[in-house]
C-alpha cells in the first residue's frame with residue numbers, strides 16, 4: 001500500500017478535489033481536504049457572530065471548536081462540534097468569508113497542527129494551498145495544479161449551477177486574497193511540479209498524478 005504523502009496545491013476551480021479523491025481511491029490511500037477544515041472554522045466564526053477581521057476573537061472561536069474530518073476518500077464528512085456541516089461549508093456565505101478566516105495566522109497554526117496530526121504516518125493525498133510549502137514540505141510528489149481562469153470559472157459554475165461571470169469574479173477575488181495574505185499565501189513551492197489541467201479531463205489528470213506518485217514512491 002502507498003505510505004507516502006502526496007501534496008496537491010493550487011487555486012480553486014482547477015479540479016483539485018475531484019482528482020485528489022480519485023487519486024487517493026486508486027492508491028488505496030486516505031484523503032485530506034484542508035479547505036474543508038478552513039471552511040468549517042469559518043462556519044464556527046459565522047455561527048459565533050464574531051467580527052471576521054477580529055483575529056483574536058476568530059482564533060478563540062476556532063480554538064474552542066471541535067472540527068472532525070473524515071479521511072476516507074469515498075465518504076467526505078466534516079463535523080463541527082458534532083454537527084454535520086457538509087452543506088454549510090459550501091454555502092455562498094461561507095465561501096465569501098473563508099479567505100478572511102484563513103488569513104489569521106493563529107487560525108492557520110491551529111489547523112496546520114491538526115492537519116499534521118491527521119497526516120500522521122502518511123498513506124494520504126492532501127489538497128490545499130500550502131501543503132507542499134508549509135504543512136508537509138517532504139511530501140512527494142508535490143503538485144501545483146493550474147488552469148486558465150476561463151476553465152476554472154466554467155468548472156466551478158458547473159459544480160455550483162451558477163453563472164460563469166459571477167463565479168469568475170468570486171474566484172478572482174478569493175485568489176487575490178489567498179495569494180496576497182501575509183501568512184502562508186497561496187504560492188507554488190519551488191520543488192513542486194506544475195500541472196496545467198486546462199486541456200485535460202479528470203481521467204487524464206488522475207493518470208498523470210498517478211504516474212508522478214509512482215515515480216516518487
Ligand code: C5P
Nearest residue numbers: 012034035036038098099102128129130
Ligand atoms: O479548497 P477550498 O476552495 O475549499 O478552500 C477554501 C479556502 O480555504 C481557500 O480559498 C483558502 O482561503 C483557504 N485554504 C487555505 N489553506 C489551505 C486550504 C484552504 O488557506 N491549505
